[in-house]
Amino acid sequence: MLKKPSLAHFAPNLSLADFKKAFQESDCFAQLVGYYPDHVEKGKCVYIFESNENHMNPYGILHGGALYAAMDSSQGLAVHTYLDLEKFWGITAEASIRYKQPFTKGKITIKTEIKEHKKTILYVISNAYDENNNLLAALEQKWMVLKRISPECL
Helix, strand or coil, rough: CCCCCCHHHCHCCCCCCHHHHHHHHHHHHHHHHHHEEEEEEEEECEEEECCCCCHHHCCCEEHHHHHHHHHHHHHHHHHHHHHCCCCCEEEEEEEEEEECCCCCCEEEEEEEEEEEEEECCEEEEEEEEECCCCCCEEEEEEEEEECCCCHHHC
């Protein structure tokens, strides 16, 4: 069984380093697939995804859904380090991913940052690179900013 503490109860009071750790421990899907945050700043982060044969499609290249999941999670961390978590949450509203070249297995670095904040929408970009710094995929997403629900309601 994967460890899953609830971020709802303690996230607003954590340092960035502690929030990164709590976010990673709470992201069961990330633990299952095998990606994790490496570096975090307010509104920015870097994720690492060590892809292996379990992440390949039937043709022996990295499954696009596995890479998308890692990129989406990296955006989730960037968004939630940016927002005032005592008042707000963010959820993915719209996504557009462009795969630039096929990839087999190895280390992928995902760099994510918030580009713009307009009222209740955040515009976030992520770029995934191989070990030679070749661009593998670019993800642009809109995130909806929602009022936080009291932890007692969860």
